[in-house]
Amino acid sequence: MTPSDDDIELSASDFREAIDRAGLAPWRAKNIMFPRGACGHTSELLAYYLRQRFGIAPVLVCQDAGGLGGWHGGHAWLEWNGLTIDVTGDQFGWTPVIVTRAPEFHGQGVDQNRGPALADMRWWALECGSLWASIAPFLPIQHSQAQ
Secondary structure, X not given: OOOOHHXXXXXXXXXXXXXXXXXXXXXXXXXXXXXXXXXXXXXHHHHHHHHHHHOOOOEEEEEEEEEEOOEEEEEEEXXXXXXXXXXXXXHHOOXXXXXXXXXXXXXXXXXXXXXXXXXXXHHHHHHHHHHHHHHHHHOOOOOOOOO
């Protein structure tokens, strides 16, 4: 069954809450100062969760923008079925969790990469595996089996 926009938004919010509850130590171990500079890893982690939860395959988008909406440098997020899904918006002063069909800033930059998330599971295991292990225990019971 295809998830609704509300299903995706609830899952993205639950995922961000799990990240927050897991704390900053797992990110610091990777020399990442969450949420700054964490958007790529976080998007890959969220893509994994959404694939396990709903069987969907979001697209990973990486763009550069020069100061657009407080956004300097690169940013990464997911897109699926017309939705923009971002759980690190707060690094730019935006709402932390953004799930929308009408993004204000996303998609306004210059594409650096646009393709399937989870394209390199070897990289994912090395870079995201320990982060996943820290986040998964804080996911709601009905979602925590996404492993």
